Amino acid sequence: SSCRVLLPASDFQRQVLRRLEVIQLLQQQQGEQLAILTQQSRRDAPIAARLVSGPFHTMEELRAFDSSLVGDTKQAFVNELSQIGGDHVLKATRRILVYLMADELAAKFSWLGRKGKTNFSKFTMASCIVDVVSAAHPAGKFCVEAGIKSWL
Numbered sequence: 001s002s003c004r005v006l007l008p009a010s011d012f013q014r015q016v017l018r019r020l021e022v023i024q025l026l027q028q029q030q031g032e033q034l035a036i037l038t039q040q041s042r043r044d045a046p047i048a049a050r051l052v053s054g055p056f057h058t059m060e061e062l063r064a065f066d067s068s069l070v071g072d073t074k075q076a077f078v079n080e081l082s083q084i085g086g087d088h089v090l091k092a093t094r095r096i097l098v099y100l101m102a103d104e105l106a107a108k109f110s111w112l113g114r115k116g117k118t119n120f121s122k123f124t125m126a127s128c129i130v131d132v133v134s135a136a137h138p139a140g141k142f143c144v145e146a147g148i149k150s151w152l
Helices: 009-044 059-067 071-082 089-100 124-136 141-151
Strands: none
Touching (some): 059 124, 089 124, 124 141
8 A cells, every 4th residue: 555645735736836837848948949940950951943843744754754763863852742741641642643643644544554554553753652651641551552542
């Protein structure tokens, strides 16, 4: 059995209020530190030219762009996609796909190339999309791929 000492109500209230003040002070300090770090990261981040000027409309444009995704260009593309955002896996995936492809082009793809369509999973940009969305949201590769499949 443990022995507990009950504090009078006024002492208990004073103790709770003091701890609340400490928590508020720590939260304020952390908020200020976060604001400074955010400002620094925005200032230090190089402003890169966008690689994608608008959704692709033709298979030729998309293939040419996809074949250019190597090395630094691929990393710049991943960084560009990571700026698109979305509340959850499906929304982020769809926002990226809309950013990359016009509807008439998307209609020519399926994830695995079934039903006479082009196999999107073989494109470099497909793995970039999976990587970006998986990094931003607690979801596995399967969930991101499912989002791509449902949009295509």
